[in-house]
Amino acid sequence: MGLLSKRDAALLTDPLADNNPITIQVLGICSALAITAELKASIVMAVSVLFVLGLGNVVISLMRNIIPSKIRIIVQLIVVATLVIIVDLVLKAFAYELSKTLSVFVGLIITNCIIMGRFEAFALGNGPWRAFLDGIGNAVGYGVILIAVGFFRELLGSGTLLGFKVLGDPIEKTGLYAIGYENNGFMLLSPMALIVVGILIWIQRSRNTSLIEEN
């Protein structure tokens, strides 16, 4: 790729797998779990975080030399809060029903540890272009897990994907339901989100044994 040097490309691709924000860095778990009962909500959340993290990283990186280190947390919080207000208002204007489903979790992007974590760990020490790539990479890594969890929970829990009945109609007994398949409503309840993420972590670490922690 002519556009990106190898080092820059690594910023984009690392967070997708071996340095994933959710399964390895353990950042931003709260929202990952709470809103993943439907695939649609997961996608919207992933896009919102992509917007906030990409832009926020650039802003913080531009201001990195003028922020006094003692009050940097407050400055960072104000930057994120402003971006999140934009997201919230856009959602309320164009997708009101969805913004009701997400309820306070849009606001909670402010305290999503991914954002503060990347500001602290990366944007404060790097130029705007690299910070932007890092933001996008991490937000996509976060989004991938979110969408994977949302996919399985909606598919197994209500037999739909994005509202489409992909497995057939449970009431008229078509598709899979004709041979006696039943939806597992338990997948829609909150504890299953934790267990699904736990299983994803398990799969990832079995494939890449260098990630295994000591007990």
Next chain:
Amino acid sequence: MEHIELFFKSIFIDNMVFATFLGMCSYLAVSKKVATAVGLGAAVIFVLAVTVPLNWLLDQYILKDGALVWLGPEYADYDLSFLSFIMFIATIATMVQLVEIIVEKFSPSLYNSLGIFLPLIAVNCAILGGSLFMQSREIPSLGLALTYGVGSGIGWFLAILAIAAIREKIRYSSVPPALRGLGITFIITGLMAIGFMSFGGMLTGGDEEVKPAVAPEVVIEKVQEKVEKEEIANNTKTIK
């Protein structure tokens, strides 16, 4: 009565960690030892008890639709609620800083045990989540806001205490290698959340007559389980 109801509701039924997954990051990161978990839990109770009532006042007298009417009738049309995120987080960040300074000045011993956790708390979603839920659930009075803050804080405290105790014990078990550390913690938390779901029947008894027999038994069982869990926590403390 409504205070007691809200108090127990916010501890058990709407438990910050198990029902709404707030504060998971620090919950997972700081739960390796019971002693540090207790420190962070205490700091969360404290900060929630301060910030939720404070943000309630802000919401009621500045941010809500028509809240500025106390300035004069011409202000009745203002709706500043779009500013609530920024106001809440600013309040929280300032309060945390202030609390840190005050505690350092007047009680150095408390500062030594609590101090390192305070900066962490400004970005703990449980704190902002407490204020946002307070706003979206329209809690009616200052007293109830205080109760809600303290209750959710205690709920969070119980959750982190329990998982820290379990994690201390789990070191002696043989967990599949790929699940060690983070993976098994997630799955245990999931199981604990299933346990906590049974508290859902606690306050609805009497209103619903659909399923009379099942709920009470389950609750009792879970209470016993809870007591056992706390015993484990206490034992670990005495061992130390």
